[in-house]
Amino acid sequence: MEKGRIPSGAVMLFGFPDVGLVGVIAASHMIEELNLAEVAQVESRLLPPLIVLHEGLPHSAIRVFGNHDVLLAVSETPVPADMVYLVVDALIDWGRQKKVRMMISLSGIPVQERQDLKELKVFAASSSVEVLTAVKAKGIEVLMEGYMVGPQAVMLMRCAQIGLPATALLAQCFLNYPDPEAAAEVLKSLAKVTGIGVDVAKLLEKGEEIRLKARDVMKRTQEEMSKMKKSQEYDIPVYVS
Amino acid sequence: MVSIKKRRSAADDFDVYFRDLRREFEEWGGKLFERPSWNQKASTIEPLRDMIVAPTEVVVTVDLPFTRENTLQVRALDENTIEISAEMKRKMSFRELGITHHVGEFQRFHFQSRIPVPVQMKKMKIRFRKGMLEVHIPRGRARSESRSRAVGQK
Numbered sequence: 001m002e003k004g005r006i007p008s009g010a011v012m013l014f015g016f017p018d019v020g021l022v023g024v025i026a027a028s029h030m031i032e033e034l035n036l037a038e039v040a041q042v043e044s045r046l047l048p049p050l051i052v053l054h055e056g057l058p059h060s061a062i063r064v065f066g067n068h069d070v071l072l073a074v075s076e077t078p079v080p081a082d083m084v085y086l087v088v089d090a091l092i093d094w095g096r097q098k099k100v101r102m103m104i105s106l107s108g109i110p111v112q113e114r115q116d117l118k119e120l121k122v123f124a125a126s127s128s129v130e131v132l133t134a135v136k137a138k139g140i141e142v143l144m145e146g147y148m149v150g151p152q153a154v155m156l157m158r159c160a161q162i163g164l165p166a167t168a169l170l171a172q173c174f175l176n177y178p179d180p181e182a183a184a185e186v187l188k189s190l191a192k193v194t195g196i197g198v199d200v201a202k203l204l205e206k207g208e209e210i211r212l213k214a215r216d217v218m219k220r221t222q223e224e225m226s227k228m229k230k231s232q233e234y235d236i237p238v239y240v241s
Numbered sequence: 242m243v244s245i246k247k248r249r250s251a252a253d254d255f256d257v258y259f260r261d262l263r264r265e266f267e268e269w270g271g272k273l274f275e276r277p278s279w280n281q282k283a284s285t286i287e288p289l290r291d292m293i294v295a296p297t298e299v300v301v302t303v304d305l306p307f308t309r310e311n312t313l314q315v316r317a318l319d320e321n322t323i324e325i326s327a328e329m330k331r332k333m334s335f336r337e338l339g340i341t342h343h344v345g346e347f348q349r350f351h352f353q354s355r356i357p358v359p360v361q362m363k364k365m366k367i368r369f370r371k372g373m374l375e376v377h378i379p380r381g382r383a384r385s386e387s388r389s390r391a392v393g394q395k
Contacts, residue, residue, distance in 0.1 A: 115373045176291045177304040177373075208306035208372060213338055215289050215304075216278055 004039035004066070011194050012071040012100040014091070016151040017078040017221040019230065020173030021214050022108035023152075025183035026190075027065075027074040029203045034196075036065035036072060040094070046086060052076050062087060064094075070196060071100060078220050079151060081227040088154040096164065102131075103159055103166040104193065105152035106186050108173035109143070110233060120172040120182055122189040127159040127166040135167050138192040143170060145239065147232045150225070167193065175231075176222055178214035180207040281343065285351040286333075288325075292354070296380070299356050303374040307331065308350065310369055315376055317362035318353065323376065326351045 015027025030036065041060035051058045061077045073091050095103060109123060123143035126132035136142055148156065152168040159166030169189050173182035184200035191197040203210075225231075278287045290303040305313070305327055312328035327350045334346040359381035368375045 115370055115375075174304075177289055177302075211304060211306040211372070212286075212333065215287075218289055219278065 001043050001060075002040045004037055006039055006098050007066060007068050007071070008099045009101050010066065010069055010071045010098070011196065012073065012091075012095045012098075012103045013190075014088075014103070014105040014151060014155060015072060015074040016105075016107070017075060017217060017224075018107050018150050018152070019110045019175050019225070019233075020108040020171075020177065020179030020182050021218055021221065022171055022173050022179055022182045022186055023106040024074065024076070024217070025178060025180050025203070025210060025214065026106045026187050027072055029183065029187065029200070030070075030072060030198050031065050031074070033198045033202070034067060034070070036067055036070065038063055039066045039071070040064040042087060042090065044086070044090070047083060048080060050077060064091075071095065071098065077217065078224040081224050084151050084154055084228070088151050089158060092155065092158050092162075092164070096162070101165070102194070103155060103164060104190065105155050105166075105168040106183075106190065107150070107152045107168060107170050108179065108182050108186070109170040110175035111172045112234075114172065114174045114179070117172060120185045122169055122171045122185050124170070124189075124193075125156060125168050127156055127164065131165045131167055135193055140169070140189055140192065145237050147235055147237060149228050149230050149232055169193070175225075176218065178211045178218050180204065180210045279347060280351075281345045283349075283351070284345065284347050285326075285349045286347040287352045288350045290325075290352065290354070292356075294358055294380075298380055299358060299360055299378045301325075301354065301356075301374075301376040301378075303350075303352075303376075304372065305350055305369075305374055306372045307333070308369075308372055313369060313374065315365070315367050315374070317365065320362060321356045321360065322353060323356065323362075323365075323378075324351075324353045325374070325376075 015023035017024050042062035043060055050061055052061050062075045065072045065074065079087050111117065121141060124135045124140040125143045125148065126135055132142060156166055156168050169186050171182040171186040173179040180203055184203050187198045187200050288303050288305050290301060293300045303325055307329040308327045309330050314326050316324045318324050329348050329350065332346045332348045335343040356378065360378040361381045362378060364379045366377045
């Protein structure tokens, strides 16, 4: 359901609950910093009977925010594992109708000994060689081999199939704990790739508060990640050329 | 009526051990997901935590933002239960967490947890860095595990 003017030719971003809640924290900060308005929401009777109340009014948990140049799809609750294809495919089809020029998923990649890392790297995987080359040219390291599980995996594969330029930006993060520092890193990389700059100072300043507030969403996300076998992202792949 | 009882093999013991282990973990997860993460009466809040059972140790990690480090306490309540508590740097109300239909405030993290394998609590080591607690507890030896034999040894 659309609620506002939808720009044409925008960059469409995805911030869904996943490892370290990197995408959701980054998306939430972007909405605040760029003053993005709600322009659409996802409605389906196939989704769980759940709404989010804001100031006493009902909202879908999955909404799209935007301005003249950006569309940002964000979910305030983890998408059930068996609904990921349905939701991501629907958002991609909607984005194509709006003639988005690129889709980017903001997320994380879990690393062991995360608390010992002083600098967090951001990796990228893209829908085509051309997009990957362009992202690499902006100084983002490529995730060469491995498994990807969750909404960003579905988004990347579907976009590759339909020829829509897409990238997943994945910041090193905690698997099971909200990680505002990783969210800040992914936003810095987003700025390099798209030129959409967001000041992350406030995000880092409010890091502890975010970690406290995000506990319950993180717990629910852990449940869905477990159903999706998210820990497979730690696995060493068998190389099949 | 004839009843045939199969003698339990080492493999059966192994299965039973892992079934029990799985049940413990499900219990851990079930409690974590189905109760509120706060206790209004005690003014405490449960932190996010994780447990890894490695071959030589059990590692419990706990996310403790806003913690006043000098109030952090990790106690062994018995041979397989630990209790973790810590004061927060400031009080946090439901309202600050975005909830207006409950009244109350929290200033302390608290939780107790069972360790699902035998451990040596006395050798527990803790590390606290950037609001993240790590508790390392060396694994103990269960009776059924107490004998080992090298390959080729008679």
